[in-house]
Amino acid sequence: MNMRMRTKGVVGIVAMTSVLALTLAGCSRGGGGGDETSAPSPGITDTTITLGITTPLSGATAGPGTCTVAGIEAYFGAVNAAGGVTFGDGKTRTVEITALDDAYDPQKAKANYDQLKDEVFLMTAGLGTPTNRAFREAAIADGVPQVLIMTGDPLFSDQAESPYQLGFVPIYQNEGSAFGDLLAASGEDHKVAILYQNDDYGKGYVEGFTDAVADASNVEIVKELSYEATDTTVDAQITELAATGADVIFNAMSITPLVISAMQKAQELDWLPSWFQPSNTSSPGAILEPAGAAVFPGVYTVSFAKAAASPAYADDPEMQTFLSDLAEYADYPDTPAFPHCAWSYMVGATLEQVFEKMTTPTRDEFMTQLRTISDFVAPLMLEGTSVNTTEDGLPAVSELVVQKYNGNGYSDAMSFG
The missing domain is CATH 3.40.50.2300 (Response regulator)
Structure with missing residues (x-):
């Protein structure tokens, strides 16, 4: 279902x-x-x-x-x-x-x-x-x-x-809570690293996610870091988050090149967590394929629209x-x-x-x-x-x-x- x-x-x-x-x-x-x-x-x-x-x-x-x-x-x-x-x-x-x-x-x-x-x-x-x-x-x-x-x-x-x-x-909180609910319902222990855009967009996602896992004993948020929408790289943040050993990254980012480089940097560091991606930066063709996302154990997003690139809707x-x-x-x-x-x-x-x-x-x-x-x-x-x-x-x-x-x-x- x-x-x-x-x-x-x-x-x-x-x-x-x-x-x-x-x-x-x-x-x-x-x-x-x-x-x-x-x-x-x-x-x-x-x-x-x-x-x-x-x-x-x-x-x-x-x-x-x-x-x-x-x-x-x-x-x-x-x-x-x-x-x-x-x-x-x-x-x-x-x-x-x-x-x-x-x-x-x-x-x-x-x-x-x-x-x-x-x-x-x-x-x-x-x-x-x-x-x-x-x-x-x-x-x-x-x-x-x-x-x-x-x-x-x-x-x-x-x-x-x-x-x-x-x-x-x-709303961003709705997407964030959907991810949190899915993780909390897994029944397995998870360490989560968070990287978010330092504005209402990123903070809204984090709010929804953290509220959803607040009472989940199996989910631990080990570190939260932010970036500015005007930044040209998030390599430092990814390096710091990778050091936590988190098995999940909640990635509330809206800038396409930065999402790609974040995934590439994680691979460079041999850090392969599952990723939660916002709906507006979840494109398979424009983001996930160039980023080599298939190597991660899972990349999750939410949607309400049929995806034009999906073979299911050809x-x-x-x-x-x-x-x-x-x-x-x-x-x-x-x-x-x-x-x-x-x-x-x-x-x-x-x-x-x-x-x-x-x-x-x-x-x-x-x-x-x-x-x-x-x-x-x-x-x-x-x-x-x-x-x-x-x-x-x-x-x-x-x-x-x-x-x-x-x-x-x-x-x-x-x-x-």
């Missing part, structure tokens, strides 16, 4: 009166949501709607960042070719996308938002916790939706703190449509090495569900309808996972499957070992 996890009560339920007050307050914000006459918000006409994206298209995270644009371009490219989206107000609109490069730099992300906020209807799909945080408060003040974004930061799914935001992927009709759309509408002819292409394709499908419910062309109406999506199985979702935007404190996707690398892809992990 699959091991699936779902967050529970990460953030308290917000009283309905508070949500209503926040929604009404958004109507009066400059450049923001619709008014009492339902005048269209910026970025939408009777025939088009424009979406904005700020994401890394250059630098160390350009691979997954490029995917966040390609997937949604592929989805709506196909939708536009079929005539567009019929909104709840009866009008059919084509979807236009404006994407800008932030190179995973928060200042650039904020500058991109400032450039786009009066031209687009909403911001979506962008990758990164620090980059999305850089303009979160401005988006709230402006009443601009910043939704279905690629960060597991729980702040973005707290309606009281972030009324115009919603994350798409499972004949899957959804996968074939997805790859065809990527090549035709996003000029992305290769099989994606990163899951973000599939994730943003799902974002497109989810946005279409919301657009079809909108009876007025306003940002506030969009946010209202965004909160009504329940048990929507978007294309490419793994069995047992779905999109649910109705629970405060949770992102659009909270269910996930723990998987183990098998040398060319992943298979479901029923147990550790």
Whole structure:
């Protein structure tokens, strides 16, 4: 059976009166949501709607960042070719996308938002916790939706703190706890070394993991070390962690080259622990194969999306449509090495569900309808996972499957070992 996890009560339920007050307050914000006459918000006409994206298209995270644009371009490219989206107000609109490069730099992300906020209807799909945080408060003040974004930061799914935001992927704590639960349930003694990115991303993973193993007598955390996202090497940290003799490394890293070099350094030191990898740095083709990960006794990750590179989905009709759309509408002819292409394709499908419910062309109406999506199985979702935007404190996707690398892809992990 699959091991699936779902967050529970990460953030308290917000009283309905508070949500209503926040929604009404958004109507009066400059450049923001619709008014009492339902005048269209910026970025939408009777025939088009424009979406904005700020994401890394250059630098160390350009691979997954490029995917966040390609997937949604592929989805709506196909939708536009079929005539567009019929909104709840009866009008059919084509979807236009404006994407800008932030190179995973928060200042650039904020500058991109400032450039786009009066031209687009909403911001979506962008990758990164620090980059999305850089303009979160401005988006709230402006009443601009910043939704279905690629960060597991729980702040973005707290309606009281972030009324115009919603994350798409499972929160970091959820992924971390899934790993911890799997390890604790193994029934064997394990020593764990932790290497994490020194920001909300890395700390969120560690929080979920340590909470899950807090009462597990068979799991001992022997050392925790951090690194900065701007670092060019983690060799020193890997060397220090290897000296502990830990049989497991919990590796909360988001920078692709550093993940590869970390695995290579461990092999150089003849340290071969099992690895727990975050979903966004678990690509077999782009990370694990170049890193020689097959020599480790196990590499584990979590997922909610079918992997394009997995032989298991070579004949899957959804996968074939997805790859065809990527090549035709996003000029992305290769099989994606990163899951973000599939994730943003799902974002497109989810946005279409919301657009079809909108009876007025306003940002506030969009946010209202965004909160009504329940048990929507978007294309490419793994069995047992779905999109649910109705629970405060949770992102659009909270269910996930723990998987183990098998040398060319992943298979479901029923147990550790």
